[in-house]
Structures are given as structure tokens and as C-alpha cells.
Amino acid sequence: MAMTLSDKLVVAISSRALFDFEEENRLFDPDHPQGYMQLQLDRLDVPARPGVAFSLVKKLLAFNEPAQQRVEVVVLSRNDPVSGMRVFRSAKAHGLDSVQRGVFTQGAAPFRYLRPLGAHLFLSANAADVNEALAMGFPAAQVATQSAQASAAHPHEVRIAFDGDAVLFSDEAERVFQSAGLDAFQAHEVEKALLPLPPGPFKPFLSALHRLQQSGAPSMRIRTALVTARGAPAHERAIQTLMSWQIAVDEAMFLGGMPKGEFLREFEPDFFFDDQTGHVTSAARHVPAGHVSSGIANLAVGVAPVP
Template identity: 60%
Template sequence: MVTVAVSARSLFDFEEENRAFRENDPGPYRALQEEKLDLPARPGAAFPLVRKLLAFNDSGAAEVDVAILSRNDPVTGLRVFASIRHHGLPIKRAVFTSGAPPHRYLGALGADLFLSANMFDVRAAMAAGFPAAQVYPASAGLNLRNDAELCVAFDGDSVLFSDEAERIFRLMQLEQFIDHEVRNARDPLPPGPMKPFLDALCLLRNGRKSGAAVRTALVTARSAPAHERAIRTLMAWGVTVDEAMFLGGLPKAPFLAEFEPDIFFDDHLQNCELASRHVTTGHVPYGINNELEVAR
């Protein structure tokens, strides 16, 4: 079974309410949510992904579990569950922590992925060893044409793979980086933070009992001949992707707009910001690029 934990704000559009939130005084936020207890929330950025994930259970097989893992208080949780019922989502599990760090419960839930709009919670989850990403609220409202299959796209270095090669790229010229990757083409790259989620998707695809389908893509700035190490790494792991795009520095957003993933994971903030205009996007705050961002 694949288990995904999502925050309430990533599943539903709580952006208006979030603007009323103050860390030192959550009272106005809670009061606003309580005023809206009978008003179902609109779908948020992760809603289409969650809906497709839950469709794997339509045949009666328990293949996917989705749980709410939220900093909201239990009263706001009433609105979350009312919104879940309104939109017909078969979600039964939820943890509401009233502001306490929610990542502590990921192990108990058996989560294969945690999606949140809160960067601090995402970083804490990743530090605890769980695949996690910050969902861009700007992705909400995007309509995808393909309801027949679940599509997920991953960046390569610092997402599926570790940032080993990215660090080398930072230290070398492009030509030297390519030479390094060619010389090490048969040495698998270490796994990155999203590798366990790709594993879970491959198991879901290969062992599914429902009629739903899974399609995955690697979307990377690598180009030939540095492509070989990426492909051989996946082969060494015993996992596959359906599509691989070696873009050699071309913008990823137009290719993602054609692939239409239900979510795209990348470690570069700029890539995420551009992609979120077209597809639901999750920022993976891992690796040297994010270390540089934190240092600024």
C-alpha cells in the first residue's frame, strides 16, 4: 500500500484564512475557520493528485491510503472533514496538532510521502528521513485533461538522485562535469529524497488490482552523454520511468505542460516557480542548491 500524508492547506484552498494567521496569536485564524465550519473549502493544489490516488481503491482493493497531517486545531478539523465529505473523498484518517510539529507522526502513519505548504514542516520531515515536498499554492485550479492515469514527474539530481553530481557540477566547468559523469557512468548515483516514493509508485503500477494506471517521467537538465549514468542508476535500483527528458538546460515548464503530471518534484526554486504556472509543483528542499538559498 502507498500512504501519502497531506496538510489541510495543500489539499484545500486555505490561502485567505492563512493570511489571517499569526504565529504569536492564532486566535483570528481559528475564529475565521470556525465562522466557516459549514462552508466547504475549495480544492487546493494537491487535490487533483489526492483524488487520483484514491481512485486506485475504486475496485475495492486497498492500494492507497491518504491521511491528513495538519497543524490545524481539532475545531478547524471539523471544517476539513466537512470539506472532504463535500468533495466525496474517502479519507478517514487525520492528525490535527494545534500548531505542534506534525512530522512526528509520519512514521506511525507509514507515510511514503508528505506534502505540505509549510516549508518548516517539509524540512523537518526530510530531516527525519521521509520524502517530502512543499506544494506551491499557486498550482491550485490547474485542470489536467487526463483522468485515466496518475502521472508524476521527477527532477533527477537532488531529487531522485543525491546531490553528488550537482556538487561536482558546481565545482567544475560543464565539460569537466560531463567528463566526470561519463567516466562514472556505470557507478550508480546514491539515492535522493524522492527515490522511496518512486519505489512506491513502481510497486503500485506493477501490482495494481484497480483499473487506474501510473505513468512516471524523469525531467532533467542533463544531456547526452551524461544521460547514461542516470539511466544506469535506475537500472541498478531495479526501477523504471516511462519517459525520460534530457533537456540540456532547456526550460522544463513547456515539456511539463505537455506531459501534464499530477505533480512535479524539483529542488530548484526557479524551476518550481516556473513549473507551478502549468502543473502542480512540489519543491524538494534538499542539496547544495538549497543550502545556498538558506545561506543567502
């Protein structure tokens, strides 16, 4: 019988999202990749330092038990296969022995392999790959490679924070705000408070986390937070939407436009997802963060890369 990942939460991740390859990446020349490849070969037995999404991956893999493998992490990388050897050796050196699958495309776009993987999440430092993944309907984010590392204060708890509009929810309400301003947005959301928002790009990932939480892992749990610029009275529609999905978040922060970074510092997530680069930059000073290039706000700015 063929191996299948259909019963697992599947995370596809680039090598630069999992490990800190920023020094090596600065030497990369797409027209002359031999120097980069040789450097990775020279450092084959030097474990790469943990990258932005390392804590998230390590904790999700901790849901696996010998009798039940609940999570699969697959490296999906533009690296060449030789450099892929260093990725796998680095994973083993850091205790990620269950990271055993990878696709290394030597510069070609890897996002097309998300479909056969059935990925619930794609994390990459490459903005173009993330945009293509989102267009295909996969939850995806461009990691802010200069993000702070995750806190080590919660070793048995995966902490994930989400923005609301254009991330968990559609950008329906954000479009009203962008076109007509705050007062119109508030009136629109009060009028439609009992009407659930359509799902956004990360609703499938939230649902997969909910299933993982319900799977009965004895030593790990998931704690989620909604961190949104919404304030009262627009908060009600967000809560009603989550209730209609029969998914509860553990914390909800309705910040009314306040900067999110310091609130996220206190929540201490292993990762935070937001559709606006300003919020990602604010968050990345304190926690691992990624940009979800979705919705009207990104159309307006041309989906600029996260700094």
C-alpha cells in the same frame, strides 16, 4: 488485531496542500489564533476549494477498491481540531470519503507523526516541516501554493514528474557541477556512466509508486516522467541508475538546461518535484509543483521558501 498501514502507499498531507486555505491563512496570527479558528468554524459547511495536491490525492485514492485498499491519505496539519472538522467535511464534499485519518496539532510541528504512519510522501506548505521530514528520511516537498491546477485530461492516469539530481538521485553529480562547472560535471558523469547514482530522497516514493502500479488496479495506472537539466552524454548515468533499481519511467526529458515549465505543461502531471526553486517557479505557472529542499543547491541558498 491492530489496524496497520504497512501494506499501503501512505501519503501525509497538510490541509493547505490538499485545499485552498490561502485566504484563511492570510488572517492567521500565531499569537492570536482565535480569529482564524472562528473563521474556519463560521465556514464549517462551506467546502474549501481544491488545493495544489488535490488532483494527485484524488487519483491515488482511485486505486482503492472495496476488496483492496491500496492507498491511505492522512491529513497531517498544524490546524486546530476545530478547523480539522472543516477539512474532513470538505473532503467528503469533494468525494474523498476515504480520507478518514488526520492529526491536528494546533500550531505544533506535525512532522514527528510521519514515523508511526510510515509515510511514503509528505506534502506541506510549511517549509520548516518539509525540511525536518527530509532530515528524518521521508520524501517531502513544500507545495507552491500558487501553482496552476492539474489538467483534467487524464482521469484514469496519475501523472507524476520528478527532477533527477537531489530528488530521485543523490546530489553527488550536482556537487561536481556546483564546484567545478559544466565541463567537469559532464566528464565526471561519462567516467561513471555505468556506476549507479546513490538514491535521492524521492527514490522510496518512486519505488512505492512502482509497487502500486504492479498491484493490478483495473481502472487506474501511473505514468511517470524524469524531467532533468541533464543532457547527453550525462543522460546515460541517469538511465543506468533507474535500470539498476529495476524501475522504468514512462518518459524522460533531458533538457540540457532549458526551462522545464513548458515541457511539463505538455506532459500535464498531477504533480512535479524539483530541488531548485527556479525550476519550481517555472513549472508552477503550468502545473502543480513542489520544492524538495535537498542537496547542495539548497545549502548554497539557505533553503529559501518557494514563492
